Amino acid sequence: MKITIAEQPGSSGIEVTIRCEKTNRQVLDIVARLRMFDRKVTGSTDGGTHVVNAEDILYVESVDKRTFFYTKSAVYETPLRLYEMEERLEGCDFLRVAKGCVVNFRRVASLRPDLNGRIIAIMDNGEQIVVSRQYAPDVRRKLKMI
Template sequence: MRVNIIENSDTKEIFAEIHCTEVTAEVRRLESYIANFDGRIKGECDREVCYVEIKDILYFESVDNKTFIYTEDKVLTAELRLYEIEKKLSERDFFRCSKSVVVNIGKIVKLKPEISRNIIATLDNGESVVISRRYVPELKRIIGAED
């Protein structure tokens, strides 16, 4: 892949074009990544509306019909349901790893298989999330570790 940057003082906003011979899944993923590059998710913290950069999110968790956003230093309440978050961010390295958690794959630093066939994922802040055995095949597909 080749990348060109063209500086033009007349340009009103940053835009990107992708030139390809065929629109593949990889191209679609790149398109989604670029489109959401500066994306933020709206949440609530301390009864105020807060925005968090998608790249800073460790994971989302659904507890008692509420969805929480976890970052390095704060926990916010999300307006979106977990399935909506999964759909919106599936092309941005987010992956449903259990019935109640969507994790940022880019924040995973270690995977430890368990005897139960679950996997314990350690995130870059030291926190761990469980990847349910039901979702392990999808994780392997995403990271390119299929058997």
């Protein structure tokens, strides 16, 4: 892979162009990482509102009609519904793994099979997330793409 940086004084922002013979998994991976870099989400904790980078989010969970997202160091509540968070994080390698949970696939350290066709996703902080039987085929499909 060749990387070229061209400075253009007066440019209005950063523009990334990817030139490739064919769009493959590596190209899609690069695009997902770039999208995640610039994506921000707000959440509340300890009485304050915080801005969090999408790449820092381990997973998003809906509990008792409230939506929370988790990082290595904190839990944040967001006023958005789970599907709205999923839409906001679209294209950033987040994957629905249960009716009430969306996982940042980049932060999954390992996967192991569980009973009844479920999968246990171990996050890079050691936390375990159950991938339901309904969403396990999506995870398997994603793994075959890598």
